[in-house]
Amino acid sequence: MRAPNTKTEVRQEQIAQAALALIGRNGVAGLSVAGVANEVGVVPSGIYRHFRSKDEILDVVLDMISQRLLGNVQAVRVEVSDPLDRLHRLLLLHLELIRSNGGIPRVVLSEEIFAGQGRRRLKVYRMISNYLNEVAILVREAQATGRTRPDVSPDAAAVMFLGLIQPAAILWMMSDGKFDIGQHAEHAWQLFSLMLAQPETARAATPPCGPQKKTTIGKKGEAGERP
Amino acid sequence: MRAPNTKTEVRQEQIAQAALALIGRNGVAGLSVAGVANEVGVVPSGIYRHFRSKDEILDVVLDMISQRLLGNVQAVRVEVSDPLDRLHRLLLLHLELIRSNGGIPRVVLSEEIFAGQGRRRLKVYRMISNYLNEVAILVREAQATGRTRPDVSPDAAAVMFLGLIQPAAILWMMSDGKFDIGQHAEHAWQLFSLMLAQPETARAATPPCGPQKKTTIGKKGEAGERP
DNA sequence: TAATAAAGTGAATACTGATTCACACTTAGT
DNA sequence: ACTAAGTGTGAATCAGTATTCACTTTATTA
Numbered sequence: 001m002r003a004p005n006t007k008t009e010v011r012q013e014q015i016a017q018a019a020l021a022l023i024g025r026n027g028v029a030g031l032s033v034a035g036v037a038n039e040v041g042v043v044p045s046g047i048y049r050h051f052r053s054k055d056e057i058l059d060v061v062l063d064m065i066s067q068r069l070l071g072n073v074q075a076v077r078v079e080v081s082d083p084l085d086r087l088h089r090l091l092l093l094h095l096e097l098i099r100s101n102g103g104i105p106r107v108v109l110s111e112e113i114f115a116g117q118g119r120r121r122l123k124v125y126r127m128i129s130n131y132l133n134e135v136a137i138l139v140r141e142a143q144a145t146g147r148t149r150p151d152v153s154p155d156a157a158a159v160m161f162l163g164l165i166q167p168a169a170i171l172w173m174m175s176d177g178k179f180d181i182g183q184h185a186e187h188a189w190q191l192f193s194l195m196l197a198q199p200e201t202a203r204a205a206t207p208p209c210g211p212q213k214k215t216t217i218g219k220k221g222e223a224g225e226r227p
Numbered sequence: 228m229r230a231p232n233t234k235t236e237v238r239q240e241q242i243a244q245a246a247l248a249l250i251g252r253n254g255v256a257g258l259s260v261a262g263v264a265n266e267v268g269v270v271p272s273g274i275y276r277h278f279r280s281k282d283e284i285l286d287v288v289l290d291m292i293s294q295r296l297l298g299n300v301q302a303v304r305v306e307v308s309d310p311l312d313r314l315h316r317l318l319l320l321h322l323e324l325i326r327s328n329g330g331i332p333r334v335v336l337s338e339e340i341f342a343g344q345g346r347r348r349l350k351v352y353r354m355i356s357n358y359l360n361e362v363a364i365l366v367r368e369a370q371a372t373g374r375t376r377p378d379v380s381p382d383a384a385a386v387m388f389l390g391l392i393q394p395a396a397i398l399w400m401m402s403d404g405k406f407d408i409g410q411h412a413e414h415a416w417q418l419f420s421l422m423l424a425q426p427e428t429a430r431a432a433t434p435p436c437g438p439q440k441k442t443t444i445g446k447k448g449e450a451g452e453r454p
Numbered sequence: 455t456a457a458t459a460a461a462g463t464g465a466a467t468a469c470t471g472a473t474t475c476a477c478a479c480t481t482a483g484t
Numbered sequence: 485a486c487t488a489a490g491t492g493t494g495a496a497t498c499a500g501t502a503t504t505c506a507c508t509t510t511a512t513t514a
Contacts (some may be wrong), residue, residue: 005461029256033502046462054502065499126403158412159398163390163415169508171386172351187383188390195422232480232491259471272474273492281472 003042011050014040024103047197066127073134084144095185098169103167132158148196164188230269241267241286251330261300293354300361310369332396345437375423387390391415
C-alpha cells in the first residue's frame with residue numbers, strides 16, 4: 001500500500017507531531033526517523049522529502065514546544081486578571097500540556113538533547129529562559145499588587161515554579177500514571193502561594209480553616225473565576 | 228602499551244565511576260562502552276571481563292547513586308539534630324553531590340534510562356521513591372516539633388524539595404555553569420523554609436483551627452474570595 | 455491533454471556501537 | 485618452575501540507523 005500524496009506543510013506538521021509523541025513514549029534518545037515514518041505512515045526515506053535531516057525535525061519540535069509554553073502565558077494573561085491567579089492558572093495549563101503530551105517534560109529540562117552540541121543546548125536554554133522570564137514577570141506583577149511579599153526573588157520563584165511540576169511530571173511518567181500529578185499540583189500550588197503570601201495580613205487567599213470546599217481540581221478549575 | 232592487570236573488583240569500581248563521569252559529560256545516551264573503556268584505560272572488549280553487558284554497568288551506577296542519596300540522609304541525621312536544619316543541610320549536601328558529579332541529576336529524574344524497559348524504570352522509580360520517603364519523614368519530624376505547620380502534606384513537600392534543585396541543576400549544566408545554582412539554592416531554601424514555617428504572627432504554637440489531618444489540606448476555594 | 459513538479463518507495467551506503475572470540479600476557483598457587 | 489585462572493588485546497560479527505539515489509506514482513498547471 002502506498003501512502004497518499006500529501007502537501008509538505010501538512011506532512012511537516014504530522015512529522016513534528018509524531019516526533020513529539022514518540023519522544024513521549026520512548027524518550028529523546030529513542031527518536032528515530034524510521035519511527036516517525038512508521039507513525040506517519042510513510043517509508044523512512046520519505047521523511048527526507050519534508051525535512052533535510054533528523055536534526056531539523058528536532059528543531060521544529062523544540063519550536064513547537066516553545067510556542068506552546070509561551071502560548072500558555074499569553075492565554076493566562078487574557079483569561080485571568082489577578083497576577084497570582086494567573087500563576088495558578090498557568091500551573092494548571094502546564095499540567096494539561098504535560099498530561100496531553102508526555103513528550104514535553106522529556107524535552108524541557110531533559111538533558112540528552114543539549115548534551116551533545118552547543119547549538120541545540122543554547123536553543124533549549126533560551127527556550128526555558130524565555131519561559132522563566134515570563135513567569136518572573138508574573139511574579140513581579142503579583143508583588144506589585146502588594147498582596148505578595150516583595151522580599152522574594154522573582155527569578156528564584158520562577159525556577160521554583162518550574163520545580164513544582166517538573167519532578168512530579170517525571171514521577172508521573174515513571175510510575176505509569178500511578179503517581180497522582182494532579183493532586184500534587186494542587187498541594188504544591190497551595191504551598192507555593194502560601195510561600196508568596198504577605199505574612200502580616202491574614203488574607204483569605206489561603207485560609208487554613210476557612211470554608212472547606214471539596215472542589216476537585218485538575219480538569220475544570222478554570223471556569224468562572226473572574227468576571 | 229598494555230593496561231596493567233587489575234583485580235575485577237577494582238576495575239568494576241573504576242568502570243562504574245567512569246560511567247558516571249561520562250554520563251555527567253555526555254548524558255546517558257552518550258554513554259558507550261568504548262567511552263568507559265577509554266576512560267579506564269583498557270580496550271572496549273576488555274570491559275566484558277568485568278561486566279556482562281552495558282546494561283549491567285548502568286545498573287551498578289544506579290545503585291551507586293541510590294547509595295549516595297541515602298547516605299546523605301544518613302549523614303544529615305548524624306550531623307544535625309534539628310529537623311528543619313537537617314533538611315537545609317540535606318539540600319546543601321545534595322547540591323555538593325550534583326556539583327561534584329554532574330552525572331547524578333542526569334540520572335535522577337532524567338528520563339532516557341527508564342524510557343525503554345520496565346525493569347529499569349521500576350528500579351529508578353523505587354530509588355527516587357525511597358529518597359522522597361526519607362525526605363518526607365524529615366518533614367514529619369519537623370512538624371512534630373511544632374515549629375512547622377502541620378497542614379502541609381509531607382509527601383508534597385518532599386517532591387517540592389526535590390524541585391528546589393533539580394530544575395536549577397539542569398539550568399546550571401545547560402548554561403555551562405553560568406547559572407548560579409548555589410545562589411538559587413540559598414534563595415530557594417529561604418522560600419521553602421518560609422513556606423513550612425508556622426505563621427507565628429497569626430497565632431502561637433497551635434494551628435489556628437486545631438489539629439488537622441495531614442492528608443487533607445484546607446482547600447483554597449476556587450472562586451470568589453477576593454473582593 | 456501533455457509536461458512538469460511534488461511526493462512516495464525500495465535498495466544501497468556508510469557509520470556507529472555492542473558483543474564475541476581466539477589468542478597473548480600476568481599473576482597466584484602448587 | 486609449572487600450570488591454571490584471571491585479565492588484556494585486536495579483529496570480526498551483528499544490528500540498528502541516518503542518509504542517498506534512481507525510479508515510480510500522483511498532483512498541478514499551461
